[in-house]
Amino acid sequence: MRLVRPEDWRARGIDDLEPAAWNALRHGGSACVVAGPGAGKTEFLAQRAVYLLETAICRAPHRVLAISFKTDAASNLAKRVRQRCPPELAERFVSLTFDSFTKSLVDRFLNAIATDWRPTRPYDIAFPKTWQVEEFLTLSRLKAPQHWQADIAAFSATDFESRVVGSYRLPMVLQQPQNAAEFAIARWWATQLRPGHPSSLTFVSINRLAELLLRANPHIRRALVATYPFVFVDEFQDTTYAQYDFLLSAFFGGQTIITGVGDDKQRIMVFAGARRDAFQRLQADFGAERFPLLFNFRSSPDLVAIQHVVARALDPDAAPTVAQAARQVDGDVAQVWCSQTKAAEAAYLAQWLANDMSTRGRSPRDYALLVKQKSDDYERELAGAFATRGLRIRNESHALGKTSLQDLLCDDVCRLAIAMFRLGSTRRAPAAWQLASSSVLTLRATTCDDETTAAKVEADLTVFLTTLRTDMAATAPSRNSAADFAKRIFEYLDLAAIGRTYTEYGVGDHLAIILEAFCLHFFASADGAADWTACLDAFEGVNQIPMMTVHKSKGLEYDTIVFVGLDDRAWWAHVPGDPEGVAAFFVALSRAKQRAIFAFCQQRGGRNNVAELYELLTDAGVPEIAI
Numbered sequence: 001m002r003l004v005r006p007e008d009w010r011a012r013g014i015d016d017l018e019p020a021a022w023n024a025l026r027h028g029g030s031a032c033v034v035a036g037p038g039a040g041k042t043e044f045l046a047q048r049a050v051y052l053l054e055t056a057i058c059r060a061p062h063r064v065l066a067i068s069f070k071t072d073a074a075s076n077l078a079k080r081v082r083q084r085c086p087p088e089l090a091e092r093f094v095s096l097t098f099d100s101f102t103k104s105l106v107d108r109f110l111n112a113i114a115t116d117w118r119p120t121r122p123y124d125i126a127f128p129k130t131w132q133v134e135e136f137l138t139l140s141r142l143k144a145p146q147h148w149q150a151d152i153a154a155f156s157a158t159d160f161e162s163r164v165v166g167s168y169r170l171p172m173v174l175q176q177p178q179n180a181a182e183f184a185i186a187r188w189w190a191t192q193l194r195p196g197h198p199s200s201l202t203f204v205s206i207n208r209l210a211e212l213l214l215r216a217n218p219h220i221r222r223a224l225v226a227t228y229p230f231v232f233v234d235e236f237q238d239t240t241y242a243q244y245d246f247l248l249s250a251f252f253g254g255q256t257i258i259t260g261v262g263d264d265k266q267r268i269m270v271f272a273g274a275r276r277d278a279f280q281r282l283q284a285d286f287g288a289e290r291f292p293l294l295f296n297f298r299s300s301p302d303l304v305a306i307q308h309v310v311a312r313a314l315d316p317d318a319a320p321t322v323a324q325a326a327r328q329v330d331g332d333v334a335q336v337w338c339s340q341t342k343a344a345e346a347a348y349l350a351q352w353l354a355n356d357m358s359t360r361g362r363s364p365r366d367y368a369l370l371v372k373q374k375s376d377d378y379e380r381e382l383a384g385a386f387a388t389r390g391l392r393i394r395n396e397s398h399a400l401g402k403t404s405l406q407d408l409l410c411d412d413v414c415r416l417a418i419a420m421f422r423l424g425s426t427r428r429a430p431a432a433w434q435l436a437s438s439s440v441l442t443l444r445a446t447t448c449d450d451e452t453t454a455a456k457v458e459a460d461l462t463v464f465l466t467t468l469r470t471d472m473a474a475t476a477p478s479r480n481s482a483a484d485f486a487k488r489i490f491e492y493l494d495l496a497a498i499g500r501t502y503t504e505y506g507v508g509d510h511l512a513i514i515l516e517a518f519c520l521h522f523f524a525s526a527d528g529a530a531d532w533t534a535c536l537d538a539f540e541g542v543n544q545i546p547m548m549t550v551h552k553s554k555g556l557e558y559d560t561i562v563f564v565g566l567d568d569r570a571w572w573a574h575v576p577g578d579p580e581g582v583a584a585f586f587v588a589l590s591r592a593k594q595r596a597i598f599a600f601c602q603q604r605g606g607r608n609n610v611a612e613l614y615e616l617l618t619d620a621g622v623p624e625i626a627i
């Protein structure tokens, strides 16, 4: 492998980076890369990883660790690095979510966790609802000594865990609570560790256990620091108290160079415990230098101008960004559509989308329907009208067991299983063959250098697929036949080998969660499908218009976004003046490359609470149109 001198290194797969991005990319210390939507923050991280690997600034066996918040962001970043540098270098780029990283530490070193805090193996993952936390806090208050009761009553169920539990460092051994917070926290832990039962841990608890693990076991921390001299954190503005504290415990005071990228104006996770001062802390604790980026590669100049009006509402000092993309549509690039009834809104929307697709030659996946929450409800309300225009909605936020459709689809095992099914339903699927054959070689612990064994593994795969193809051709899709074929494919792939080969499935219950979600979605896709290709298309959402919550749309981009439900009912939690609501609005608006439409329907709710969002659109010159 030929190394590149740092001064000779050029951007890979893109023409260039903006000057400030070059400075940040070459910077030798920790950095805060702060930039608005579409600035290419994810692309910047991919380029920096390739730079570090190709110049051997990150020399083997050292690795670059990238931490993202969402599974699809982590896999998207890994994919970009794989596309931009040779495989032997890309394999030293580790891209994980915060939760999977801390969980893998806990699962791997569970026995090194102090006995007072050690969970059972295996443990369940808990997702307590707000009412359950409320109930817990009420009970804790009643059980607390009287002088602590008022303090406990002041805790809020929405952020008790993220702020109070999340910012608390576990002592090495269990101690008597000294104040109200410690009393509530101790009870919270008792409900999670559950002596005598399988523990049931939230990801905040898993984070706290990982932090304790590193603090209590300096040799594990040293090994971690030695493995990863470079750490990237994407969406840094959303770093929670627990996550920042974990970073501090793991990497403070050492040689680790941290690169945090993000945008304070897109901070929409405060409800989940995001710190408002994450960038400032990175500057103070790790001496990170600040690099603001000013380009926007995503949105057309007119949309960038509208975004700037909203950006200024969030940060009066926000610098104007420089649009790099060209405008491709005539007429308004943004509009507010006002309707009286949900039925009228759905009918108009479906007709407009079908028409726009055919006149502009666009596909359903160029569009996205964004909602504030409860995507299942909107899907139900719109699906009928869409069907009459031959359109199908793909609800990416839909929950599947303990994961979501969006997370399932970017999972490695899911992608492999679908590739096998594609090869079972058709002869010509080169991308599927590429993925299946390389994965099966890896699962059988064979390298391409060992030509004899590799040929045998491929021949065996061909035989398996030939029989599968014959049997699938002779069997109509149904829930039962889907279950039979899924069983056959997973047995062939060998779940034990999957656990051994892919680190993310080796420990814990991640594989079980994915398998459950896969089966739920695959059986539903097979139900009523005309043939296996239709079943697989339904599974993958081919030719369907994606719908998702704003939170799930983070980091994604579409030609046209339609925000459905800009009203008080959908935004019930929004308090006028609260920057988090405006930030969510900003995230939605900035997903659009060419066009953003906001749908307001009187039947859904009023627009008092959200008046400020409409005012911003009016200030930006966005017209309102009755439909």
Ligand SMILES: Nc1ncnc2c1ncn2[C@@H]1O[C@H](COP(=O)(O)OP(=O)(O)OP(=O)(O)O)[C@@H](O)[C@H]1O
Residues within 6 Å of the ligand: 014, 015, 016, 017, 018, 035, 036, 037, 038, 039, 040, 041, 042, 043, 044, 263, 266, 297, 298, 554, 555, 556, 557, 590
């Ligand atoms: N240097 C570049 N040259 C050309 N295109 C780029 C460059 N950097 C990024 N892009 C493209 O611009 C778009 C936005 O990039 P990316 O998704 O990385 O932005 P982001 O800063 O993460 O945005 P957001 O914060 O809104 O999620 C993508 O389509 C990406 O491929």
